[in-house]
Amino acid sequence: MSTIARRSGSLFIVSVLSALFLSVLAGPAQAASYRYWGYYTWTDGAWTFATKGPDQTAPADGAVEGWRFAVTTEAGSPRVPRADGDFDAICTSTEPAAGKKRVAVVVDAGLPADAPEGAEPPEPRGACALVDESASGAQVLAAVATARIEGGLVCSLDGYPAQGCGEPVDLEPPATPDAQVALALPADETDAAQNDAANSDGEDDGGTPWLPIAIGGVLVATVAGAAAYKSRSGARS
Numbered sequence: 753m754s755t756i757a758r759r760s761g762s763l764f765i766v767s768v769l770s771a772l773f774l775s776v777l778a779g780p781a782q783a784a785s786y787r788y789w790g791y792y793t794w795t796d797g798a799w800t801f802a803t804k805g806p807d808q809t810a811p812a813d814g815a816v817e818g819w820r821f822a823v824t825t826e827a828g829s830p831r832v833p834r835a836d837g838d839f840d841a842i843c844t845s846t847e848p849a850a851g852k853k854r855v856a857v858v859v860d861a862g863l864p865a866d867a868p869e870g871a872e873p874p875e876p877r878g879a880c881a882l883v884d885e886s887a888s889g890a891q892v893l894a895a896v897a898t899a900r901i902e903g904g905l906v907c908s909l910d911g912y913p914a915q916g917c918g919e920p921v922d923l924e925p926p927a928t929p930d931a932q933v934a935l936a937l938p939a940d941e942t943d944a945a946q947n948d949a950a951n952s953d954g955e956d957d958g959g960t961p962w963l964p965i966a967i968g969g970v971l972v973a974t975v976a977g978a979a980a981y982k983s984r985s986g987a988r989s
Contacts, residue, residue, distance in 0.1 A: 784825065784920050785925065786920055787868070787919060787921045788917075790832075791806060791818070791906070792830070793818065794818060794839075797836075799818055806888060806890040808888070808889075809888060810887070810888055811889055813885070815855050816838075816857070816858065818833040819860065819906075820860045820862060821913075822862045822866045823865075831930065834930050835858055835860065838878075841878065842879065842880050842937060843880035844937075845880070852882050855883065856878060857881060857897070858876065859876065859878075859879065859909055861909070861912050874912055876936070877936040880896070881893075881896050898910055903918075905918050
């Protein structure tokens with residue numbers, strides 16, 4: 753991509769973020785809902801929404817990354833993966849290797865109520881990525897799942913959902929926290945096959961545009977932050 757194109761793309765994203773920020777501040781009190789894959793990290797025994805995209809992170813050996821598909825309001829709390837980030841359980845069948853790191857990944861496609869019409873979410877699963885020590889979160893994800901990327905967003909993982917990408921929906925998230933679930937864990941054969949494919953070069957296939965994904969994650973965080981700012985401002989008036 754040329755320097756001019758990159759600058760133009762950056763300006764466009766900044767404009768979009770600014771417009772979203774202003775629209776949230778000036779918009780009606782009712783928050784919109786969106787259906788999307790959220791990116792999380794397991795930190796101090798809890799899931800934390802990632803404010804940077806996977807290309808801008810470099811998880812350490814022993815880290816746990818999470819992906820959750822759900823309907824979430826722009827002013828609501830993130831809907832985190834429904835299983836704990838248990839590194840030992842997820843990576844038990846993956847042996848350490850020199851020059852590599854192991855990163856556990858939780859992929860949770862969410863509830864049937866969150867699914868697009870006619871779609872059935874696959875069972876939540878855990879996977880262990882054995883990747884180069886310098887690998888980014890994007891390369892970790894590529895080692896354990898196939899991502900569909902559109903407009904700078906992760907639109908589907910392993911083909912779910914087949915269509916759509918971060919669109920607004922006329923749905924409300926559940927009022928109570930989602931119940932915990934058990935993960936389908938990798939068998940030795942599956943784990944080895946995934947890592948053999950991922951470690952051929954430790955790169956994304958076809959030059960996947962991970963930079964826009966980073967901005968996409970910040971976009972969601974910006975909308976949520978703007979809504980929180982609006983709420984605080986209203987409380988003070």
